[in-house]
Amino acid sequence: MTKFVVDNGPHIKSKYNTSKMMNHLIIALLPIIIFSCYKNGFYPYFKGYGTLFDAFKPILLIIVGIITSLGSEILFACFFLNKKNELKAYLKYSYAIFPGLFLALIIPVHTPFSILIIGTIFATIIGKMLFGGFGNNIFNPALVGYLFIMGTYQTAITKAGGYLSKMEIDTLGSATPLTNLGGLNYLDTYHNIVGPYGNLKDFLLGFIPGSLGETSALLCLLGLLYLIITKVINWRIPVIYLATVFMITGAIGYYHQLGLWYPLFHILSGGLMFGAIFMATDPVTSPTTPYGQVIYALLLGLLTVAFRFLTNYPEGVATAILTMNMLVFIIDRIGAKVRFNLRWLLILNLILFMLITSTTGYIAFNIKKVDDKDLSFQILNIKRQDQQTIYQVTHKAFHGIIKADITINHVDNKITDIIIIEQKEDVWSQIENADYLKKIIHNQADLDKLDTIAGATYTTNYLKQMAIKVMDDYHKRKEEYK
Numbered sequence: 400m401t402k403f404v405v406d407n408g409p410h411i412k413s414k415y416n417t418s419k420m421m422n423h424l425i426i427a428l429l430p431i432i433i434f435s436c437y438k439n440g441f442y443p444y445f446k447g448y449g450t451l452f453d454a455f456k457p458i459l460l461i462i463v464g465i466i467t468s469l470g471s472e473i474l475f476a477c478f479f480l481n482k483k484n485e486l487k488a489y490l491k492y493s494y495a496i497f498p499g500l501f502l503a504l505i506i507p508v509h510t511p512f513s514i515l516i517i518g519t520i521f522a523t524i525i526g527k528m529l530f531g532g533f534g535n536n537i538f539n540p541a542l543v544g545y546l547f548i549m550g551t552y553q554t555a556i557t558k559a560g561g562y563l564s565k566m567e568i569d570t571l572g573s574a575t576p577l578t579n580l581g582g583l584n585y586l587d588t589y590h591n592i593v594g595p596y597g598n599l600k601d602f603l604l605g606f607i608p609g610s611l612g613e614t615s616a617l618l619c620l621l622g623l624l625y626l627i628i629t630k631v632i633n634w635r636i637p638v639i640y641l642a643t644v645f646m647i648t649g650a651i652g653y654y655h656q657l658g659l660w661y662p663l664f665h666i667l668s669g670g671l672m673f674g675a676i677f678m679a680t681d682p683v684t685s686p687t688t689p690y691g692q693v694i695y696a697l698l699l700g701l702l703t704v705a706f707r708f709l710t711n712y713p714e715g716v717a718t719a720i721l722t723m724n725m726l727v728f729i730i731d732r733i734g735a736k737v738r739f740n741l742r743w744l745l746i747l748n749l750i751l752f753m754l755i756t757s758t759t760g761y762i763a764f765n766i767k768k769v770d771d772k773d774l775s776f777q778i779l780n781i782k783r784q785d786q787q788t789i790y791q792v793t794h795k796a797f798h799g800i801i802k803a804d805i806t807i808n809h810v811d812n813k814i815t816d817i818i819i820i821e822q823k824e825d826v827w828s829q830i831e832n833a834d835y836l837k838k839i840i841h842n843q844a845d846l847d848k849l850d851t852i853a854g855a856t857y858t859t860n861y862l863k864q865m866a867i868k869v870m871d872d873y874h875k876r877k878e879e880y881k
Contacts, residue, residue, distance in 0.1 A: 424631060424677075427626050427631075427677075428504075431619065435615075436461075438606065440508075443564045448565035448566040460506070460510065460515060463516065464500055465496045465500050467520060468496055469496055471520045471528075472490075493532060494533055497541070498519065498522040498526065502515070505610045505611070505670060506518070506611065507556050507610060508610075509556060511555065511559060525547075526541070526542075537724055538724045539724060557856065576608065577707065578856055580592055580664075580668075581711075582857065584766065584775055589660050599664070602616065609668075612673055616667045623676045626680075632680040636685060639696035644700045645665070646662075647755065647758075651763045669715075679720050686727050686730050686731045687731060688731050690737060691730045691733065691734025692734070694733065694734060694747075694751065701758055702718075702723065703719045706719060775795040777793045788873065789804055790807070790869045791804050792865060796858055799823040802822070803818060803865065814840050814869070824855070826855035826858055843870065846867055
């Protein structure tokens with residue numbers, strides 16, 4: 400009978416074990432954490448905005464996220480995995496702090512602590528532990544928690560202040576750059592898209608509204624460089640992801656005769672840079688095959704742009720990553736098969752090329768500049784009555800359309816009344832409670848400076864745009880009324 404002997408062989412052991420990789424990840428995040436605490440907490444406080452508690456709130460959110468994530472995993476391990484006697488050894492390789500740390504970095508600064516705690520518990524238990532813990536989860540746990548928070552508690556968060564620091568609420572109103580872009584129908588001038596937040600240098604450095612850790616593109620890029628040098632991540636996913644978004648938005652901008660600033664705005668805005676570098680590269684939930692990583696990154700870029708332009712939600716990064724997480728096992732199998740099959744490789748490349756170009760073309764052809772025929776705004780009827788003109792108009796809104804009668808007085812050429820005939824907005828009670836229609840009438844001389852309502856940003860911005868467009872049309876026609 401043959402005897403099999405199992406013994407330790409002369410294996411080469413890599414010095415890049417998981418623990419060292421996680422340590423490098425924390426080092427890459429440290430400058431981002433420090434900057435987020437300064438930009439969202441201490442800087443506004445020293446400028447006279449907010450209280451001392453507001454100054455420390457960003458770091459407190461991060462600490463609460465870490466503690467909640469760690470505590471949730473300890474309780475689960477003790478009561479459901481029977482790890483009470485080996486808890487220390489278990490925690491050494493579970494990396495329990497990361498779901499809470501990442502979740503705290505991608506939520507708005509004004510998220511209440513109670514909501515962060517609920518979201519972190521959801522991220523840890525549902526996003527990680529129910530799949531078997533570290534190394535077995537299909538979805539990025541922090542993004543699972545983020546989607547749960549924003550889907551359930553977004554109104555409460557925006558009422559509290561949303562993504563803007565205390566200083567930004569006072570100086571910028573309540574719109575983030577991507578929210579502002581959606582309100583402008585996705586195409587406008589540099590002055591209207593970038594101008595309200597400074598210039599592209601401010602976007603690069605991070606002095607714009609956004610989540611705690613997502614605004615500084617420069618620090619994210621430095622983190623990317625460090626993680627590549629230390630071999631924690633591969634360059635393919637973040638670089639191809641960002642390049643895909645840049646090329647698609649660049650093509651859209653070129654079609655509408657916009658400059659290089661337009662695709663730069665897209666890759667420097669929202670959570671794209673942070674998501675591409677720190678979330679999409681999660682080794683547990685991303686492909687391992689080289690060509691699989693290429694497919695994954697290309698589709699991430701395509702989905703992000705599609706979500707930004709074709710839905711009512713301006714960000715797109717979290718949804719794109721979670722969508723692609725579901726397909727990783729298929730992508731890896733495809734990546735392994737086509738690697739040594741030139742024919743299938745060419746066919747797959749052709750399919751990806753056609754998918755990206757057709758989506759780019761569809762978006763480019765179906766969005767209109769403000770100066771073009773505005774498909775989001777329609778004048779249904781214009782009626783003269785004594786010394787006034789009544790416009791009946793419709794304007795796109797977050798849920799369907801808003802239909803209104805807007806009355807303009809011929810004596811002073813000003814709006815005197817706005818009557819809403821039809822609307823389907825679930826935040827309409829907030830608009831009524833704030834008497835926002837009267838504020839539009841009172842501030843019609845400079846509506847750009849009229850703040851939108853936190854929690855009803857889209858709807859109030861559309862109402863402002865509707866009033867502006869009616870006045871623009873009236874002034875073009877007013878010679879007819881003399």
